[in-house]
Amino acid sequence: MSTFYDDPVHLVRGEGAWVWGADGRKYLDCYNNVPHVGHCHPRVVDTICTQAATLNTHTRYLHDNILDYAEALTALFADPISTAIFTCTGSEANDIALRMAAVATGNTGIIATDHTYHGNTTAVAQLSCTNPPPGGAGDHIAFVPAPDSYRPLGGISGAPHAQAFAKSIEIQIATLKARGHGLAALIVDPFFANEGFPDLPTGWLDPAIAVVRAAGGVIIADEVQPGFGRLGSHMWGHERIGFLPEIITIGKPMANGHPVGAVLTSAELNSKFRTSFRYFNTFAGNPVSCAAALATLKVVQDERLMENADIVGKYARAGLRDLATRHPCIGDVRGSGLFFGVEFVLDQTTKNPATNFTKRIANAMRERGVLLNFLGVHYNVLKMRPPLVFNADNVNFMISTLDAALSDTPLA
Numbered sequence: 001m002s003t004f005y006d007d008p009v010h011l012v013r014g015e016g017a018w019v020w021g022a023d024g025r026k027y028l029d030c031y032n033n034v035p036h037v038g039h040c041h042p043r044v045v046d047t048i049c050t051q052a053a054t055l056n057t058h059t060r061y062l063h064d065n066i067l068d069y070a071e072a073l074t075a076l077f078a079d080p081i082s083t084a085i086f087t088c089t090g091s092e093a094n095d096i097a098l099r100m101a102a103v104a105t106g107n108t109g110i111i112a113t114d115h116t117y118h119g120n121t122t123a124v125a126q127l128s129c130t131n132p133p134p135g136g137a138g139d140h141i142a143f144v145p146a147p148d149s150y151r152p153l154g155g156i157s158g159a160p161h162a163q164a165f166a167k168s169i170e171i172q173i174a175t176l177k178a179r180g181h182g183l184a185a186l187i188v189d190p191f192f193a194n195e196g197f198p199d200l201p202t203g204w205l206d207p208a209i210a211v212v213r214a215a216g217g218v219i220i221a222d223e224v225q226p227g228f229g230r231l232g233s234h235m236w237g238h239e240r241i242g243f244l245p246e247i248i249t250i251g252k253p254m255a256n257g258h259p260v261g262a263v264l265t266s267a268e269l270n271s272k273f274r275t276s277f278r279y280f281n282t283f284a285g286n287p288v289s290c291a292a293a294l295a296t297l298k299v300v301q302d303e304r305l306m307e308n309a310d311i312v313g314k315y316a317r318a319g320l321r322d323l324a325t326r327h328p329c330i331g332d333v334r335g336s337g338l339f340f341g342v343e344f345v346l347d348q349t350t351k352n353p354a355t356n357f358t359k360r361i362a363n364a365m366r367e368r369g370v371l372l373n374f375l376g377v378h379y380n381v382l383k384m385r386p387p388l389v390f391n392a393d394n395v396n397f398m399i400s401t402l403d404a405a406l407s408d409t410p411l412a
Helices: 042-052 064-074 090-105 159-178 206-214 237-241 267-276 287-302 305-324 355-367 392-408
Strands: 011-015 018-021 026-029 081-087 109-113 141-144 183-188 218-222 247-250 261-266 330-336 339-347 373-375 381-384
Touching: 026 392, 042 287, 064 081, 064 261, 064 287, 081 090, 081 267, 090 183, 090 218, 090 247, 090 261, 090 267, 109 159, 141 159, 159 183, 159 206, 183 206, 206 218, 261 267, 287 305, 305 330, 305 339, 305 392, 339 355, 355 373, 355 381, 355 392
Parallel strands: 109 141, 109 183, 183 218, 218 247
Antiparallel strands: 011 018, 018 026, 081 261, 247 261, 330 339, 339 381, 373 381
């Protein structure tokens, strides 16, 4: 397994937005969205311990936790999204979503962007151009260029960019039809996290969605990274960009580190799926997992962490924009809530990506006690995605540390 940083970090303890290494060193965690409400949140920890000491088994037996959590979870979505199928991972959730799309449409063709990641089962691994499976993807998969607000498709941001994206989808729909697959679904992370989280306005996806639905396809929204209030303004990425998908998948932060994922859809489509497929998952929806997930959701709501993400995220982006006035290597600052970062360039006029520099900065930050990472089409976007308990003091430490790292690290 690959590890982060040239000198990997050996972690032994965490609390809130902080983690400690085996050598006793303390690090500010600006990256790990799995401990969504903070490392080792006492309310979640106590809930897990209490349920583990009471009962844990699979869901061939009835238990209340799965119903309590399913009701609390589906209440967060607009109609007709009203049912949940639980999994252990986002990969499994996306695997189910692909089968669900085939049932919904009678087709098998899938469209994804050319710089996305949706998991590592055999089916969903084919959706990745960056880590293609041996032999490449099947001919039922088609790719479109990832959106990029800094270097927009067609050269113009806003509506022309959106139309160019929709046109690329239209072309691939025709390709899938010619191959005999037709269109089952467009699968997207509605925040386009792995693509470098471009700054896309509400309604930007509307032309693409219209093209997909006109061709008889459905939209799968992979909310594994942007979901559960991380974006500050909305609970879900699809709400922020302004549409309601037919199928939604979630995972990573659901239970603050306990392995939980889910697929959400309408009762009608769920029924069609269950009629066509026999699905059972030994560990999914078990009493401990559901207790952990429900506790995590209640912490998000009771501690108003989505509001915190909005306030602290705006403060962080303002600090990064101030840094950009002193460091011309920062070409763009963007994000939403507690999912934000900067794009590094060799020259602001040419926008040539500073890929190697970005990796050096990530390592320099680790050496100075701040954990973060990088992604994007050119791997030059510094990615910050801290626990939702991140506060202004944490931002100040991150900004001052980044200022020092940028000052000490040569661009060339």
